[in-house]
Amino acid sequence: MPGCTSCHTDSPLNAGQHAVTGKNIRPLAVAANAERFSDPAKVEKWFGRNCKEVVGRACTPAEKADFITYLSEVR
Amino acid sequence: MKRIFLIALLGSAFPAMAHRLPMPANAPASYQAECSSCHMAYQPALLPANDWRKLMAGLNEHFGSDATVDPKNGAEINAFLERNGGDPKRLGSAGTPPRITQTRHFTHHHHEVPPKFWRDPRVKSAANCEACHSAAAKGNYSEHDIAIPELRE
Numbered sequence: 355m356p357g358c359t360s361c362h363t364d365s366p367l368n369a370g371q372h373a374v375t376g377k378n379i380r381p382l383a384v385a386a387n388a389e390r391f392s393d394p395a396k397v398e399k400w401f402g403r404n405c406k407e408v409v410g411r412a413c414t415p416a417e418k419a420d421f422i423t424y425l426s427e428v429r
Numbered sequence: 430m431k432r433i434f435l436i437a438l439l440g441s442a443f444p445a446m447a448h449r450l451p452m453p454a455n456a457p458a459s460y461q462a463e464c465s466s467c468h469m470a471y472q473p474a475l476l477p478a479n480d481w482r483k484l485m486a487g488l489n490e491h492f493g494s495d496a497t498v499d500p501k502n503g504a505e506i507n508a509f510l511e512r513n514g515g516d517p518k519r520l521g522s523a524g525t526p527p528r529i530t531q532t533r534h535f536t537h538h539h540h541e542v543p544p545k546f547w548r549d550p551r552v553k554s555a556a557n558c559e560a561c562h563s564a565a566a567k568g569n570y571s572e573h574d575i576a577i578p579e580l581r582e
Contacts, residue, residue, distance in 0.1 A: 374467075375553070403496070
């Protein structure tokens, strides 16, 4: 199973690269990418896909809240 | 004979024209939004409609990833791909699951690319058209515009 870092690097402030296709991925941190978490439907879609792929199950609401809080504040 | 020579001459004078593959103007916004987050939004002419149909039916296991889209976007993307799919006779078989990179059309144009180029970290995958064809998303696949100079031959 891939980790978050497989595509997003070990710093959320960095641009990443899709582990399979090589496509560039803009940074996860809001400080580096103001569009992050601005579209709720998109946020849910990616939690749905990536939690399944990385954690092997759906993420809980508390986990999602922690994740967004961290990425909104990290600098 | 004269005519064949003229055609050959025109072909070499305008090589870029042979490698233009624009996105159809009626592409729905959902096609870009949904497909291009993990890879380039490939021009629908790169696979026959029947293969696009197979791909769209298996998005929950799309080359190892869950790429499901909501039903409304799914229907819109399906209709677009079916309307604009490529010529199956010209493209050749894409295999199962269908891969653009397995079509005869693709292999014919890339047979001279050595394996180490595909493994280059800047390329990573043959699915990553833009690594070499930087304007691929705009439909420019001319070999004169290969983005990585040492991979240009």
